[in-house]
Amino acid sequence: MTRIIVQPQGEGDKRPKGNLVRRQSIWTRLTHWLWVLCLFFLLFTGLQIFNAHPSLYVGEQSGFEFSNSVFSIHAERMPDGSIGGFTTIFGNKFETTGFLGYSGPEGREQVRGFPQWLTIPTYQDLATGRVVHFFFAWVLVGTLAVWALASLVNGHLRRDIVPGRADLRGVPGDVVRHARFRFVRGRRYGPLQKLSYFVVLLVLFPLIILTGLTMSPGMNAAWPWLVDIFGGRQTARTIHFVVMVLLVLFFVIHVAMVILSGPINAMRSMITGRYRIDAEEEERP
Incomplete structure (x- = not known):
């Protein structure tokens, strides 16, 4: 059951504001910030590792006698003698x-895939990055x-992650509301939130973990079926x-939605667990 905490009404928002409710558990908040930390280092060290072979x-497998490349970053000598960077996609x-x-x-x-300000360490160091x-x-x-x-x-x-039939039916309308910058501050996640969190937490996270394991020679020996599932290490x-x-992309959109829908309210929710809902949402279950 959601516990309502009575607090003074805020100012500066034309819509009537409701009470603060306990929206996020300590487990949700703790894991949320741990994911932020992990993804920060995983992204920039991942680009460091990718730079060792940016294709x-x-x-x-890949080879010299055939071409199965779908993406590559490389440098070439330009007609004027200078060096230029190029990216090839399909x-x-x-x-x-x-x-x-x-x-x-x-x-x-320097000739390198991603620039130094996008990698950890900033200099080329595959061992430390790994x-x-x-x-x-x-x-x-x-x-x-x-x-x-x-x-x-x-x-x-x-309750909040796996979307039900009603949530799926409500996605189109929720997309329209977001496109018009009309955000509903309710006790529960909206249809679009539930669908996006479901995809990230139960699809993308497991997928990036499993594909990471598939690239490990040790895991190939222990679980050879991983290579078969994904059609090869490459x-x-x-x-x-x-x-x-x-x-x-999810991170960028997520941060944008936090800013547009009310950053103070959203940050308070992920730090203290308390979230101020709209007055008209108080009577909804």
């Missing part, structure tokens, strides 16, 4: 000098396991990269 393929080549392929301070440019990446990868796995167990026990998974690496891009 993606589909299939069991055979379509784009010049990306200064960002991808060839970047760095003026006069000290150590930090694997450490936070296992922290991510442990955090997801704790969240899943706690969410099953306290009902958060069933395909798993490509899926791993694509999921990373999707998680970054």
Whole structure:
């Protein structure tokens, strides 16, 4: 049962404000911030690792006698003798000098996939990148396991994450409201929130973990069926990269929605667990 905490009405919002309700459990808040920490280091160390071979393929392997590349970042000598950076996606080549392929301070440019300000460490150091990446990868796995167990026990998974039929029917209308910047501050997540969190927590997180394990020679020996499921280590690496891009897009949209819908209210919810709902939402179950 949701506990209502009576607090003074806020000012500056034209809509009538309701009371503060206990919306997030300690487990949801703790795992949320651990994921933020993990994903930060996983992203930038992952780009460090990717820079060791900035190309993606589909299939069991890559080779010189055939081409199965779907994405690559590289540098080429330009007609005028200078070096340029290029990105190739499904055979379509784009010049990306200064960002991808060839970047760095003026006069000290380097041939590298992603620029140094997007990698940890900033200099090329595959060994350190792998150590930090694997450490936070296992922290991510442990955090997801704790969240899943706690969410099953306290009902958060069933109540707030897995969308029901009513939620799915309400997605189109919720998309329209978001497009018009009309946000409903209710006791529970809206249809679009539930669907997006379901995809991230129960689809993308497990997928990026499993594809990461598939790239490990040790796991290939222990669980050879992982390679078969994803159609080869190279395909798993490509899926791993694509999921990373999707998680970054989710993060950007998530932060934008927090800012647009009321950052103070949203941050209070993820720090203290208390969330101020709209007055008209108080009577809803």
